[in-house]
């Protein structure tokens with residue numbers, strides 16, 4: 127689907143969708159448990175992939191009218207799937223499910239779409255092999271399709287921290303139900319660290335103890351997943367909030383935008399609230415009410431590290447394109463291993479809109495100014511975050527901006543374009 131956006135002001139109230147990261151973990155944790163109601167779950171292409179994996183391991187996930195999921199788990203022991211596990215576009219699903227598959231007494235096969243089949247899985251496969259399982263890439267290149275044979279019983283393992291934090295999350299979640307538990311040593315500094323904090327928070331809410339250690343992380347074996355009252359509630363998604371906040375900051379009218387569903391949680395991407403304020407937007411976050419008010423102002427370029435917050439890069443690149451002066455996004459190397467290489471993708475697509483960008487291996491510099499943005503045909507690269515970030519640019523670019531592949535918002539924010547329309551954005555869809 128192509129979406130064409132004409133310059134628009136935004137105003138009114140929008141609700142953030144539930145967190146994708148929390149929903150993935152909650153569905154899988156509920157899979158490791160017996161019976162759980164997951165409330166306010168995000169039901170998107172990626173989280174459906176995790177739900178399918180839980181079903182293939184012998185559980186079931188049923189959605190009720192109010193967006194709750196009733197999850198019947200496989201009680202700590204995944205069965206051998208009777209089909210290939212298709213993780214589609216979801217890196218989180220592939221990593222978390224690969225470690226779960228290493229607990230099954232037999233062989234699982236995992237695959238995904240073309241994007242996911244080009245992302246790095248090697249370090250996790252090696253970790254499983256070091257723990258006595260068999261884990262291979264069919265092409266021998268560390269990428270899916272993957273073949274995983276268990277069961278592993280735990281032990282000591284080391285893993286790099288600068289490729290994906292999801293390896294650590296995967297091992298911690300699976301490690302809790304091994305016989306001996308896991309001690310994980312980080313070989314390199316951990317990037318995307320707040321995502322492991324999210325994992326520790328969800329594990330604690332499911333009654334599972336895991337901890338940071340001097341060398342990395344540790345989780346005792348033989349634990350049971352058992353959430354208090356058999357329920358878990360998912361908070362709002364700050365990566366998704368970043369687009370709404372940025373829309374208000376670049377195109378909010380004098381009444382501004384109120385974003386609901388913004389209660390604080392472990393998400394590193396809540397840093398977007400401070401970043402947008404530092405760039406000069408008028409922002410007020412009521413943490414207790416879970417609302418953020420934002421109104422537009424003249425934005426100034428800043429330097430910002432995405433070491434902890436890789437998913438903010440596309441949003442920050444567009445904010446930098448609108449802000450006066452230079453925005454330098456640094457510590458961004460791991461942002462190249464996502465659904466697409468997002469450093470290059472944003473550099474190249476913003477150039478099409480008339481913006482000067484400078485790409486380095488681990489940084490992206492954007493020379494901004496609202497008057498420099500000119501509408502053009504751009505490519506969402508099959509990546510939900512590139513689509514949403516380019517849509518933001520379309521709010522202020524001169525003339526029309528047409529984004530190809532706009533349907534990919536389904537991965538994390540299925541109602542993104544409807545939400546923009548409710549805020550007053552003029553857009554057209556073409557199949």
Ligand SMILES: O=C(O)C1=C[C@@H](OP(=O)(O)O)[C@@H](O)[C@H](O)C1
Pocket residue numbers: 146147148218289290291292295317318321436437460
């Ligand atoms: O664990 C998670 O929920 C995620 C971790 C991050 O990935 P990396 O740890 O691979 O950087 C992030 O980019 C991704 O969108 C979600």
Ligand SMILES: C=C(OP(=O)(O)O)C(=O)O
Pocket residue numbers: 146172215216217218219437464465511538
């Ligand atoms: C990188 C992302 O997710 P995943 O790793 O699950 O594909 C994302 O949502 O930006």
